Amino acid sequence: MTKLTFGAHPYLLGFDQLERLVERTAKAGSEGYPPFNIEQSGENAYRITLAVAGFREEDLAITVEDRQLLVRGRQGEDDATRIYLHRGIAARAFQRSFVLAEGVEVAGAALENGLLHIDLNRAVPEPVVQTIRIGRK
Numbered sequence: 001m002t003k004l005t006f007g008a009h010p011y012l013l014g015f016d017q018l019e020r021l022v023e024r025t026a027k028a029g030s031e032g033y034p035p036f037n038i039e040q041s042g043e044n045a046y047r048i049t050l051a052v053a054g055f056r057e058e059d060l061a062i063t064v065e066d067r068q069l070l071v072r073g074r075q076g077e078d079d080a081t082r083i084y085l086h087r088g089i090a091a092r093a094f095q096r097s098f099v100l101a102e103g104v105e106v107a108g109a110a111l112e113n114g115l116l117h118i119d120l121n122r123a124v125p126e127p128v129v130q131t132i133r134i135g136r137k
Contacts, residue, residue, distance in 0.1 A: 033094055034073070044122040045107075048098060053114035054089055060116060062109055069098040069106065071116070 036050045052060065052073055061072045074093040100120070107119040 033092070034096065036096065041119070044124055046104075046120040046122070048118040048120065050096065050116045050118075051114065052111070052116045055111075055114075055116075057111050060111070062106070062118065064100070064106060067100045067102065067104075069100055069118070071096045071098075071118070 034050050034052055036048060039047050039049070041047045048069075050071060055073050055075060059073055059075050061070075063070045063072075072093070072095045101122070103123045103125065104120050105123065107121045109116065109118045111117075
């Protein structure tokens with residue numbers, strides 16, 4: 001018996017890239033650090049908020065590669081003269097990724113009170129009606 005994959009289903013012509021996006025999303029960040037929220041801030045606007053306490057702007061990098069939003073954080077080296085009796089604040093590097101739908105663009109980012117806000121906008125495509133002429137061979 002042959003297993004039919006999601007992208008190979010006969011009713012989903014041209015959606016093979018969707019299967020790759022689903023696989024990429026499943027692999028992306030099953031780790032829980034840093035915690036984040038995703039909210040809808042308008043009809044076609046979204047905001048991702050990551051809790052990045054202790055990180056400065058220069059410690060963070062935001063890139064978009066092949067419709068994948070990548071947020072990376074790396075803190076500078078710790079002062080070797082400090083002696084911690086308890087260390088509960090995470091000071092580790094991280095990478096968090098989000099798969100963006102087609103037409104979703106990053107509008108901007110801001111760091112405020114230990115929270116990194118990334119604003120996204122979805123471009124609304126114009127509806128296109130196309131008439132196909134039937135010809136003879």
